[in-house]
Amino acid sequence: MTYSEHALKNREVWTGYAAEYAESAKRAWAQEEITWGVWHVPESELRALPALAGKDVVELGCGTAYVSAWLARRGARPVGIDVTPAQLATARALQAEHGLEFPLLEASAEDVPLPDASFDLAVSEYGASIWCDPYLWIPEAARLLRPGGELVFLVNGTLLMLCMQEEEVPPGPELLRPYFGLHRSEWPDEDGIDFHLGYGDWIRLLRANGLEVEDLIEIQAPENAKQHRYPALATPEWARRWPSEEIWRARKRA
Amino acid sequence: MIDPAERALSPHERANREFWDREADRYQAEQAVQAAWGVWCLPEEELNVLGDVAGKDVLELGCGAAQWGIALARRGARVVGLDVSERQLEHARAALVAAGLDFPLLCAGAEAVPLPEASFDVVFADWGATAFCDPYAWVPEAARLLRPGGLLAFSGATPLSWLCLDLEADAWDERLHRDLFGLHRLELPDGTVEFALSTGEWIRLFRVNGLEIEDLIELRPAEGATSTFRSERGLAWARQWPLEQIWKVRKR
Numbered sequence: 065m066t067y068s069e070h071a072l073k074n075r076e077v078w079t080g081y082a083a084e085y086a087e088s089a090k091r092a093w094a095q096e097e098i099t100w101g102v103w104h105v106p107e108s109e110l111r112a113l114p115a116l117a118g119k120d121v122v123e124l125g126c127g128t129a130y131v132s133a134w135l136a137r138r139g140a141r142p143v144g145i146d147v148t149p150a151q152l153a154t155a156r157a158l159q160a161e162h163g164l165e166f167p168l169l170e171a172s173a174e175d176v177p178l179p180d181a182s183f184d185l186a187v188s189e190y191g192a193s194i195w196c197d198p199y200l201w202i203p204e205a206a207r208l209l210r211p212g213g214e215l216v217f218l219v220n221g222t223l224l225m226l227c228m229q230e231e232e233v234p235p236g237p238e239l240l241r242p243y244f245g246l247h248r249s250e251w252p253d254e255d256g257i258d259f260h261l262g263y264g265d266w267i268r269l270l271r272a273n274g275l276e277v278e279d280l281i282e283i284q285a286p287e288n289a290k291q292h293r294y295p296a297l298a299t300p301e302w303a304r305r306w307p308s309e310e311i312w313r314a315r316k317r318a
Numbered sequence: 319m320i321d322p323a324e325r326a327l328s329p330h331e332r333a334n335r336e337f338w339d340r341e342a343d344r345y346q347a348e349q350a351v352q353a354a355w356g357v358w359c360l361p362e363e364e365l366n367v368l369g370d371v372a373g374k375d376v377l378e379l380g381c382g383a384a385q386w387g388i389a390l391a392r393r394g395a396r397v398v399g400l401d402v403s404e405r406q407l408e409h410a411r412a413a414l415v416a417a418g419l420d421f422p423l424l425c426a427g428a429e430a431v432p433l434p435e436a437s438f439d440v441v442f443a444d445w446g447a448t449a450f451c452d453p454y455a456w457v458p459e460a461a462r463l464l465r466p467g468g469l470l471a472f473s474g475a476t477p478l479s480w481l482c483l484d485l486e487a488d489a490w491d492e493r494l495h496r497d498l499f500g501l502h503r504l505e506l507p508d509g510t511v512e513f514a515l516s517t518g519e520w521i522r523l524f525r526v527n528g529l530e531i532e533d534l535i536e537l538r539p540a541e542g543a544t545s546t547f548r549s550e551r552g553l554a555w556a557r558q559w560p561l562e563q564i565w566k567v568r569k570r
Contacts, residue, residue, distance in 0.1 A: 242558035264534040277531040280518035
């Protein structure tokens with residue numbers, strides 16, 4: 065098992081964030097409903113996930129593992145993987161508090177120490193999906209899935225990445241960077257390294273790894289959406305007009 | 319009296335037919351170019367969208383003067399050209415005679431094609447009927463016309479280029495002028511009606527019609543590329559953001 069240079073950098077950054085995120089992790093673990101992204105759009109509306117009961121699930125970049133907790137309560141058998149020990153420590157504390165145990169593994173989604181074809185579902189919400197290099201983590205996700213297994217992951221909207229400001233202020237309607245060449249992003253006001261691809265690049269990468277593209281859900285903020293705590297990730301008004309988040313769904317060929 | 323072809327057309331197809339009947343002579347004299355993809359003419363040899371067409375039944379949706387059909391017939395395809403404009407098809411007939419070729423040309427829209435199901439291996443368009451017809455009507459028609467394993471490939475505007483088009487200036491800029499949510503039908507100042515969908519809407523529409531996603535090629539013109547359609551300003555925009563895309567999808 066090896067860590068890429070950006071995985072080590074992101075671990076350092078997330079070690080620093082972990083105390084702050086422990087608070088929101090408490091709320092997320094206490095929540096009954098499965099919701100997606102900063103607008104908390106219910107899974108019952110988006111229908112991004114397959115039936116969960118009895119499924120082996122790997123969460124790639126699980127952080128505090130609240131998504132795995134939601135899936136475990138619906139009968140799935142999750143394994144959470146994250147590169148940051150401090151985030152996993154929060155997850156373990158919440159497991160004990162909620163009496164909900166499942167395996168947590170310190171590893172990068174770019175190089176997962178688990179056998180081939182051992183999961184029915186791979187999921188990532190703002191995890192490996194944006195913090196790992198897709199050209200490394202998508203092949204790993206494909207390897208971990210059984211034939212017919214599904215990959216579901218949420219990323220920042222592609223338009224948002226073109227309009228995102230470099231400071232912690234909301235995006236406007238201006239394109240601030242080119243689409244061609246989207247891949248690795250480093251931001252002046254933070255040390256983390258994140259990854260975003262254009263639509264055609266995602267489609268080619270998924271297919272090259274034996275994954276059929278099943279859906280791309282462009283998330284619209286609900287009418288009554290409240291401003292969340294990340295200004296750079298768009299205001300409700302912006303996200304009513306353009307998708308600030310997107311969910312890809314793909315299935316490993318049988 | 320309304321002829322049967324006319325009766326089968328939707329209102330926007332009639333509006334587009336009027337435009338193309340009026341503009342066909344000027345278009346063919348000034349703008350139409352050889353068989354190559356998009357407004358900057360990227361060669362099929364480079365993009366390899368259609369693959370080997372020899373011996374295949376190929377339908378072009380919006381064939382104009384049959385530049386593509388002639389090129390593909392010379393590579394051994396059995397081509398049928400469809401266009402909504404009778405005047406465009408007159409240009410196509412003259413071009414076929416000049417090329418010493420003969421294949422069927424059909425005056426119809428792409429939303430209701432008077433041909434039997436499962437009769438083509440390839441259905442394609444290069445900024446053709448697929449830009450001027452409602453995707454929710456023409457994609458099911460294309461899926462119906464394809465044999466299992468058949469290819470649907472078509473070029474057209476990206477959703478991003480629609481968002482960034484300033485209609486008054488007839489130019490693209492670095493600003494989102496309209497919403498992505500709800501993107502579908504656009505009425506243009508020249509009287510035509512065009513259609514565009516978001517990437518997610520396209521994917522869902524293909525899949526409900528039994529079409530697997532194979533590729534989405536976002537076209538980037540070369541530095542210094544020239545076009546009979548677009549200004550240098552359009553080129554500068556299209557070097558940074560994709561103005562055109564080609565979908566490749568395959569019937570299960």
